[in-house]
Amino acid sequence: MRILTLFIALIALPVFAGESCGSYVKDGKTHLIPCDYGEKLPTKRSCHAVIIMVGKKHIFKQVCEEQQQQQRTIQVVEPSGAFKVRMSQYKALVNSLSAEHGIDNALLHAIITVESSYHADAVSEKGAMGLMQLMPATVDALGIEDPYDPQENINGGIQQIKVLLKHYNDDVQLTLAAYNAGIGAVKAYQNTIPPYPETKHYVKTVQTYQQRFSTDWQNHIQDEP
Template structure:
């Protein structure tokens, strides 16, 4: 009897030790911080919504910057990883025998809505005065621009300048790259921001303004980078170490939008 009891105690102690090791491994491996993982992949930005969340990841081994949806795969060395989960600041990937949680690094994540634009050099002190004095904000479209700008904390004059450069206020405009509507949203961006009909001016403007808002937050109010990202994509700007890409089209686009902005502002 004593021998049997002793044997059971030995087995139990052994199982507890094994379980403790497994729990320690699981706890360490499950920490939502990619710095503790064996791969060096960064979250650069998330475009989170319930229907189609996406994430921009930078693979520091290969230098590749790319946008992924849930289920997409990417290579890291000789291993293949799959994106399992995307939320605002947490992305779960799986590959080989490990599951890794990636968390945001130093990405701006302040989602409090403010009345005025974070673009300090393009900030308007009193929007109501500008709209009262300006003859440029009297149409239905101008009302949509003003309301969207105040709602999402983006300078309405900047929105109007972007629309002028993108489509010249043509709600049915389509570019050779299939960018659509007043703010020239590509289908993927329109879907990300809940735009069901890109040729509906109100929907298109609201989606475009939300996209501008996120770019402003991500690039911390740097107007040149915001406009470069709107024109060429945020991944392209990050590819060039958060500098304006050396593309004449993008560089000219920035100049045009800023020129339109100052023209609108000076009319107030």
């Protein structure tokens, strides 16, 4: 069967539903190729259209490349001042619960640092609560009575982390990505870190804090003598 492949050169444009990502001429008429043809495509991509003509059938395909996005700088701050005071209030509890459940205490401190900066009464715009920013659905599923109680909140967060670590075969990056964006988001991108700037920045920041708390900042998370 004779297959004719036509490549349509296009200026790189962001992809949004309803935009045209190329055109082809058939029977004297110009037909536009929608950018959302087939599967829904993420924005922030540059695309050109490929038309594969098999007999009388037209098969459309998008060939896309991710646009280079400016990388957010990962900034971590050594505990001091009010932050260090808040941290000292809870670090013994964090260390005790992490040891009880077999979770790296540096990882747990890193998550709490990024999630709430050790504010036990923190509430996000999306309704996440407490030190580990538990969502209402998680609170209900775990039977947590008071999500602002430090021990209940940390226990709940640990349970969630343990489930994710088991699900992702101890892959900390995917565990953090799912903790931030949800299992569904990680699954949607074939079990990789979703390309959301917030999630990518979250994973890198938590892991940077984890590394520092495991090495030169270890004194900040050690129990008081």
